[in-house]
Amino acid sequence: MLERAAAHRPFLPVSTPGERTADRVLQWAQWQPHAPAVSDDTRALSYGALADAIYAVAGQLRAEGLGPGERIMVIGENSVALTVMLLAASQCGVCAVVENVRRMPAEIAGILAHSLPRKVFVIGASAEARRHAEVLGADPQHNTALGDFSVAVPSNAVSAATSDDTGPMPDDIAIIIYTTGTTGQPKGVMLTHSNLIFIAAMMRALRHLSPRDRVYGVLPATHVMGHASVMLGALHNGAALHLVARFDAARCVATLTAQRITCIQGAPAMFASIAAYCRQQAATEAGGSASGRSAGMRCFPDVRFIGSGGAPIDATIKADAEALFGCELQNGYGLTEAASICWTRFDDANTDDNVGPPLPGVETCLRDSAGQTVGDGEVGELWMRGPNLMAGYFRNPEQTRRVVDAEGWFNTQDLARSLPDGRMLIVGRTKDVIVRSGFNVYPLEVEAALNTHPAVLHSAVVGRSVPGNEEVVAYVELAAAGSADAPALAAHVAGLLSPYKRPAEIVIVPALPLAANGKVLKSQLAQVCGRPDHATQQTGDRT
Incomplete structure (x- = not known):
């Protein structure tokens, strides 16, 4: 069943009941239709043109039977087309499960299995987008509003009318962003329209954003800071x-x-x-x-x-x-x-x-x-x-x-x-999370990927501070008959983890330090690595 967090939320007049994230964008289209709204390296839309594109895509979604209570997955990266898609879903009341195109197919598969969307939209024609479209068996499409995109109907698709443990989405859920969390299992964070509108309003109140501003949007809109x-x-x-x-x-x-x-x-x-x-x-x-x-x-x-x-x-x-x-x-x-x-x-x-x-x-x-x-x-x-x-x-x-x-x-x-x-x-x-270039990396997920290599007995992953950032460092103990080096392990996890989750360094050690209960003593890993006979091998992956 769906369950909402206990909601003691002090009232602030930043949104009105039933307001969706697309509504204020469409209002600006009435107030300043010719003003520049959104652009990327290939396209630029005024607020009026953006509104036209939102209405066109929202109409297409409705024609396909998608409306309030439904979920879709949207896979993409920052672009005019992704913006139009997300706002169109909002305008017709569809909840979007948003995913970055740079996620690995194996990660997308796990989230797809949990989120059970009616349809999957892969936005764009990048190499990563084409790879996801191929894996998902998506049909290529093209229109004026979105450009190149692909649509897939998952085999496990669930409609709002289906009676199962999901039920229809509450009308106020705008997006779901998945974070793997310290358990290593994907968790779908349900964010409401009012959650997101509150942050947008704070950008006006505290950062003084106005029509005079021109904003550089490099933070992914598939993550909460870039989106809100x-x-x-x-x-x-x-x-x-x-x-x-x-x-x-x-x-x-x-x-x-x-x-x-x-x-x-x-x-x-x-x-x-x-x-x-x-x-x-x-x-x-x-x-x-x-x-x-x-x-x-x-x-x-x-x-x-x-x-x-x-x-x-x-x-x-x-x-x-x-x-x-x-x-x-x-x-x-x-x-x-x-x-x-x-x-x-x-x-x-x-x-x-x-x-x-x-x-x-x-x-x-x-x-x-x-x-x-x-x-x-x-x-x-x-x-x-x-x-x-x-x-x-x-x-x-x-x-x-x-x-x-x-x-x-x-x-x-x-x-x-x-x-x-x-x-x-x-x-x-208090949680064992590494923040790499603004993205959360959970050690258990990286350890699980490393441990799938047949030569690995077990592994331990920690963060290492570098100026302005953290790096992912993995310590690996090989099985008795195992034979692998750091480059081989790096190549192995490259197909399982997004680039920002991959270790910047992999250290092969004779044995990981363990407590009596078998838990790795991560506080002792640096000491183990410091011994002369425990060589450090660089993977070269520092993206």
Whole structure:
């Protein structure tokens, strides 16, 4: 059965009852039909043209019997077509299970089996899109609104009228985003229209987005920050959104100038790459070395807002970004289950990596392991409740009850400390998750992939901090008769894991350190690796 999280949600007049995420975009089409709305490297639509495309695709969905209570899966990457598809699904009340085209087919298969959509839409004609279409047996199609796309009808498709454990989707569920979680099993996070509209409204209230802005959209719209803060944040506030499928520092720098971008959000690693590229360019033009720091002048005079999320901000990256863009690098904190819990504010002097105070209408508290509120300045587990909290995990009411209590408080499982003025510092994680380039990597999932190799006895995966990011490091003990090296293991998991989940380094060890109960002592792995006879082998995969 579907079960919703306990919903103690302080009221904020940011959405109206029954409002869908597409509605305000369509309103802007009436107010400013000729203003630029969304573009990518091949297409650009005004708000009026965007509305026409949304209505056209929504009509096609309805003609195929898709409407309120139904689920579809949408596989794609940032593009005008993906935006049109997601807003069209919203406009006709269809819940979209959103997936990045860079997911591996094996991962998509698991999510498909759990989400049971009526149809699967693969957007675009990239190599990855063609691969998914082929695996799914999708039929290629083309129309003016979406361009090239493919449609598949899964063998296990379930309609809203089917009487099974799914039932029809509640009308207010806009999207489902899957996160594998610490259990290694996929969890479908159900996000409502009001969840997403709340974040878009905060982009207006706290980031001052307006029709004067031009937004750089590189964060994937298939993930919550890219979907709510970037895509909807721009289009709900009348701004122009330029979408980029994949980050490249050189192309980013060129686009920021050519498009006169005013707002850009990304993971800290992205800002590090931009700064490094600009240093290299400055050194090349000067005929000198690239070893110095960034030039102390503003290189992008149109940019007024830069925002980071998904990982702690390194002090050097923060300083470089602020020197380069001439404005403070704003920070934020959230999860798929509760996007954007805390944001820094423009008026605060944020000299450290605090994530700011909670958003208006969002409540937070810090508790110890016994569930008691910790004292001022003490570290505790961060709990929250508010209008951004998910409706629950799809087809997983037990897991929903584990993380959301009867009063609507959600356990983030992250450790934090509150500053005297209410700003939050995230100091650690109680869950064993690695944040790589803004994406969550769960060790159990990587370990499971490694352990499928016949030469592997067992493995342990940990995170390693690097400036502005974390890397995935795997320690592997081979079976007695096993014969494999790091490159062979890297090649093996390449077909099972998305690039950001693959280990940047694989270490072959004679034996993993174990406790009496057989659990790997991960705290001792670095010590084991440090022994001279335990050689480290690089895989070279650092995407």
